[in-house]
Amino acid sequence: MKTWIPDARNFAYLSWKHVDSLSREETLLVLPTAAVEQHGHHLPLATDTLLNNFMLGKALKLLPEDMPVYALPPVCYGKSNEHIGFPGTLSVSASTFMAVIRDLGASIAASGFKKLALFNTHGGNAALVDVMARDLRAEFGLRTFTLFGSGGAAFEGLSPQEAAYGFHAGELETALILSAAPELVHTDRYTANYIADIEKPEVLKPEFSGANFAWLTRDIAESGVMGDPRPATAENGDKWAAAAAVKVAEALTAMYRYENRFRP
Numbered sequence: 479m480k481t482w483i484p485d486a487r488n489f490a491y492l493s494w495k496h497v498d499s500l501s502r503e504e505t506l507l508v509l510p511t512a513a514v515e516q517h518g519h520h521l522p523l524a525t526d527t528l529l530n531n532f533m534l535g536k537a538l539k540l541l542p543e544d545m546p547v548y549a550l551p552p553v554c555y556g557k558s559n560e561h562i563g564f565p566g567t568l569s570v571s572a573s574t575f576m577a578v579i580r581d582l583g584a585s586i587a588a589s590g591f592k593k594l595a596l597f598n599t600h601g602g603n604a605a606l607v608d609v610m611a612r613d614l615r616a617e618f619g620l621r622t623f624t625l626f627g628s629g630g631a632a633f634e635g636l637s638p639q640e641a642a643y644g645f646h647a648g649e650l651e652t653a654l655i656l657s658a659a660p661e662l663v664h665t666d667r668y669t670a671n672y673i674a675d676i677e678k679p680e681v682l683k684p685e686f687s688g689a690n691f692a693w694l695t696r697d698i699a700e701s702g703v704m705g706d707p708r709p710a711t712a713e714n715g716d717k718w719a720a721a722a723a724v725k726v727a728e729a730l731t732a733m734y735r736y737e738n739r740f741r742p
């Protein structure tokens with residue numbers, strides 16, 4: 479898999495003696511969680527994993543060199559059973575996913591580290607990542623943090639409809655991959671599909687409503703796309719990736735500096 483993580487920030491490139499020399503109290507380890515799943519006719523299966531690595535790599539480059547923040551190798555497989563039935567989707571169950579995160583947390587705690595950030599870029603993992611952040615805190619005393627996607631970056635130029643319901647292989651993800659790895663985007667195979675309309679009030683929607691129904695992609699999106707990739711440009715991808723990197727770097731810095739102000 480391609481990587482944008484600077485070599486000096488890549489935890490798995492270190493020797494154990496180098497790891498042993500790191501401050502256990504200060505070092506922040508970042509565990510990326512993503513997916514290998516269908517992303518429409520035009521994007522690669524690894525889209526969420528590539529975007530995670532691309533944004534994290536750019537963010538790490540913004541940190542001061544002496545700030546000890548390291549990226550662990552990603553958990554590429556996620557809970558993607560919403561995309562089952564589309565060839566190529568490789569999903570693990572919720573219990574498997576949580577067991578992997580728990581075991582990695584145990585290893586990190588056994589090495590003596592205290593701070594772990596879970597950096598997730600796949601919606602299907604989000605609820606599990608939240609659960610595991612608390613469980614790792616409770617079971618191993620790790621100071622855990624969660625960060626989803628772009629860290630709250632504002633993507634200038636994205637329509638409100640796309641911002642709300644363009645969440646899978648739509649304009650945002652397509653633009654970011656056009657920026658990161660344009661050779662992987664089939665620009666002649668775009669399909670567009672919105673699963674809900676922000677202007678249309680409905681009691682039940684698939685996402686982001688007062689009441690939601692649980693969905694499988696095959697129920698609501700024949701091509702696998704939820705959003706509209708057609709307006710995507712590499713220029714916007716560059717701009718949005720840069721905006722995301724700033725937010726992710728800010729979040730990582732806050733995690734690195736975090737002290738429990740509730741119990742001094």
Ligand SMILES: [Zn+2]
Pocket residue numbers: 517525526645646647651
């Ligand atoms: Zn995705």
